[in-house]
Amino acid sequence: MKHLNTKASRLSEKVDILLNKGENTTPLSITKEHLEIINELTNFINEEERNIISKKVEVILNERINLVKDKNTHIKQNKNAKVIAHLISLSSIKQENYTIDLAPLRNRATDVPLLSGFANDYKFNYEGYTTFHTYSGSYVQIFRNGYLEVVDTKFFNEDHKQFYVTRFETSLIENITKYIQLFSSLGLEGPFLLNIVILGAKDFSIVLNFDQFLDTYPNEKEKISLPQILIEDYKEPLASTLKPAFDVLWNIFGIYGSINYVNGKRILKK
Numbered sequence: 531m532k533h534l535n536t537k538a539s540r541l542s543e544k545v546d547i548l549l550n551k552g553e554n555t556t557p558l559s560i561t562k563e564h565l566e567i568i569n570e571l572t573n574f575i576n577e578e579e580r581n582i583i584s585k586k587v588e589v590i591l592n593e594r595i596n597l598v599k600d601k602n603t604h605i606k607q608n609k610n611a612k613v614i615a616h617l618i619s620l621s622s623i624k625q626e627n628y629t630i631d632l633a634p635l636r637n638r639a640t641d642v643p644l645l646s647g648f649a650n651d652y653k654f655n656y657e658g659y660t661t662f663h664t665y666s667g668s669y670v671q672i673f674r675n676g677y678l679e680v681v682d683t684k685f686f687n688e689d690h691k692q693f694y695v696t697r698f699e700t701s702l703i704e705n706i707t708k709y710i711q712l713f714s715s716l717g718l719e720g721p722f723l724l725n726i727v728i729l730g731a732k733d734f735s736i737v738l739n740f741d742q743f744l745d746t747y748p749n750e751k752e753k754i755s756l757p758q759i760l761i762e763d764y765k766e767p768l769a770s771t772l773k774p775a776f777d778v779l780w781n782i783f784g785i786y787g788s789i790n791y792v793n794g795k796r797i798l799k800k
Contacts, residue, residue: 583624590623590677591616591725598681599729604655607667610730611686613645613698614679617709618723622676629674630716632659641712644668645701646684670709676718678709686731693749695736695783699776699790702726703768710764722761726775728754736783747784754782769796 598614601607622628632654635642639652642661646668649661655671662669668682685698710722732752738744756775761768773794777787790796 579624583620586623587618587620587723587725590618594679595727603667603669603681604657604660604671605662605664605667605669605681607681607683608665609667609683609686609688611688611693611734612667612681612683612729613685614681614727614729615645615702615706616677616679616723616725617706617713618677618725619713619718620721620723621719628676630676630718632672632674632716634716635659635672638712641708642670642672643705643708644670644684645680645682645705646697647701678713680705686734687737691734691748692737693731693734695779696739696790699772699788703772703796706761706772707768710761714764720761720764722764724759724761724772724775726756726759728756728779736780736785742789744785744789749782751782754779770794 639661650663652661658672658674660669660671666683671679685694731749733748735748736746756778759775780788
């Protein structure tokens with residue numbers, strides 16, 4: 531925050547100089563300087579706001595990911611390998627004590643699918659509303675203050691240490707779109723930040739189709755943190771928006787990038 535305080539001091543000095551200008555300064559030049567200072571002040575406020583939001587997001591992610599890692603969640607975690615995704619409304623996070631009414635979800639469990647498919651149960655809980663699959667430990671949790679958490683274990687075969695990466699990509703594109711549409715129906719606005727972490731998949735390999743001949747290598751990391759994705763134009767298909775995160779995921783297994791794209795366009799159906 532030190533550089534922000536320096537900027538604030540500089541802006542204050544400029545305002546004082548402008549207010550103390552003599553009669554020999556024309557109104558036009560004063561107006562020009564005034565507009566320049568307003569522009570600087572606006573940029574300063576925006577930067578400070580971004581820093582505040584960033585810190586709030588960091589606190590949320592660290593707390594929630596650690597809880598999942600420690601298996602301290604409302605749904606019992608029986609498996610180690612899992613995807614953790616958080617979809618956060620940045621417009622709601624910047625507001626103090628922001629809450630959304632989740633009562634309309636009481637008859638809409640099918641609108642809140644797991645990342646890997648349909649849930650077999652749902653309930654309201656202390657944090658908000660959740661759909662889940664008891665046996666696998668997979669769930670979606672919607673929090674009242676404007677974000678969503680997904681934990682899913684169904685993209686992994688722990689016995690054979692396999693990760694179904696193409697299925698994961700397709701499911702993410704389909705269901706993040708559904709989650710955003712759900713948020714929109716609840717009056718929750720973007721932009722949205724998508725954070726994806728994969729835990730417990732060290733030494734796992736990816737599963738390729740029988741006609742895909744590529745040299746791959748096992749994952750060497752216990753925790754995979756993919757690049758965060760900012761979703762601003764959420765009415766557009768997400769395949770292109772998510773590609774940078776998918777490319778890094780494939781890089782981890784020794785491949786140049788997601789093989790499900792050609793010239794930046796997804797070649798599989800969403």
